[in-house]
Structures are given as C-alpha cells and as structure tokens.
Amino acid sequence: MSKANFHQFSFYLENSDVLGINQNSTNTLRHNGYVVTYSDRIAGITAQQLTGFFEGWPTPPSPETHLRILKGSSEVIIAREGEEIVGFITAITDGVLCAYIPLLEVKGSHRSQGIGKELVRLMLLKLSDYYMVDLTCDSALRPFYVSQGMSALTAMSIRNRNRQSGRPE
Numbered sequence: 457m458s459k460a461n462f463h464q465f466s467f468y469l470e471n472s473d474v475l476g477i478n479q480n481s482t483n484t485l486r487h488n489g490y491v492v493t494y495s496d497r498i499a500g501i502t503a504q505q506l507t508g509f510f511e512g513w514p515t516p517p518s519p520e521t522h523l524r525i526l527k528g529s530s531e532v533i534i535a536r537e538g539e540e541i542v543g544f545i546t547a548i549t550d551g552v553l554c555a556y557i558p559l560l561e562v563k564g565s566h567r568s569q570g571i572g573k574e575l576v577r578l579m580l581l582k583l584s585d586y587y588m589v590d591l592t593c594d595s596a597l598r599p600f601y602v603s604q605g606m607s608a609l610t611a612m613s614i615r616n617r618n619r620q621s622g623r624p625e
C-alpha cells in the first residue's frame with residue numbers, strides 16, 4: 457500500500473469499533489472505552505508530546521531525539537488519544553525491495569488494548585509491496601508478531617550501548 461492511499465483502507469480490530477475514516481491519512485478506533493486515532497503524518501508533533509517512551513531503556517533517547525527519529529524514518533504511524541501520543545511504530549526502507557521495522561512502543565498506560573497490534577497491522581499494510589519486511593524482537597514477542605502474519609528467522613545484530621540515546625546531531 458502506498459503512502460498516498462493510506463486513508464482509503466478500512467481498519468478493523470477485534471476489540472475495536474471503526475469510528476470513521478477521513479481524507480487526511482488518519483483513522484479512529486475505539487479501544488475498550490477510549491478513542492485512538494492512527495495517523496501516518498507527524499507534521500506539528502512536538503518533542504513535549506513524546507515524553508514517556510523508551511520505557512526501561514537505561515539511557516533512552518530524549519523526546520527531542522525521538523522527534524528526530526520520527527522525522528528520519530521512511531514510514532511512521534502514530535497512535536493518539538486526544539493530543540496525547542500513546543504509541544508509535546517506525547520503518548526504514550530502501551524504497552525498492554527491503555523494509556525494516558526498528559521501533560514499536562505503546563505507553564504502559566495504554567497497553568493490552570490492541571493498540572500495538574493495530575500499529576503493526578497498519579505498518580505491514582503500508583509495507584505490503586516490499587519483498588522483505590524484517591524486525592528483531594525478544595522470543596517472548598514471537599506470538600505477537602506471528603499473529604500479524606510474520607514468521608521467525610535468525611537475526612544478527614550489534615548494539616552499540618554508548619549510542620543508545622542516539623547519534624549526536
């Protein structure tokens with residue numbers, strides 16, 4: 457699915473009601489009582505709206521660095537409740553063959569409501585015309601991604617711990 461027609465898709469989730477789709481690349485769902493809007497646009501987002509993410513990271517990126525990450529990503533989907541950003545997912549691509557999903561997080565206060573699965577589902581829709589879409593995860597999360605149609609492969613990685621908060625500008 458291309459960026460341009462993101463808004464044309466209807467979004468469904470087991471525990472959600474579709475509330476409406478507009479022509480501005482946004483969609484709104486009700487998750488067990490609260491309303492969450494999904495958007496692939498980050499224009500107007502401020503660093504102040506990005507507090508509370510990277511939970512548990514010893515040296516997390518600052519909200520300002522988080523905003524740089526969103527702006528530097530090929531694809532982004534943001535989940536909001538009102539003005540509060542409660543979840544996000546990013547992807548980087550070569551624009552031709554390959555895509556990688558490096559980051560997915562839902563704020564602790566909003567977990568287990570289906571928001572994470574919806575973010576993955578929408579990102580996989582956006583990336584559906586790429587040959588390979590990869591991510592790495594803890595083994596405990598395999599069922600979460602398998603439920604989204606993904607399968608397990610062996611991955612290799614390097615983690616440069618002294619850059620966990622991001623490269624300097």
Ligand SMILES: CC(C)(COP(=O)(O)OP(=O)(O)OC[C@H]1O[C@@H](n2cnc3c(N)ncnc32)[C@H](O)[C@@H]1OP(=O)(O)O)[C@@H](O)C(=O)NCCC(=O)NCCS
Binds near residue numbers: 570
């Ligand atoms: C993973 C994450 C995005 C899921 O978001 P969410 O909105 O809670 O996800 P959903 O409500 O759609 O699905 C929840 C289900 O995912 C699975 N799940 C979520 N986190 C899990 C974990 N750490 N280990 C195993 N299963 C997990 C469980 O099956 C869970 O079901 P439950 O709520 O009945 O326990 C969220 O837990 C999170 O932000 N975690 C910290 C960051 C992270 O691990 N990101 C993924 C990087 S690969």
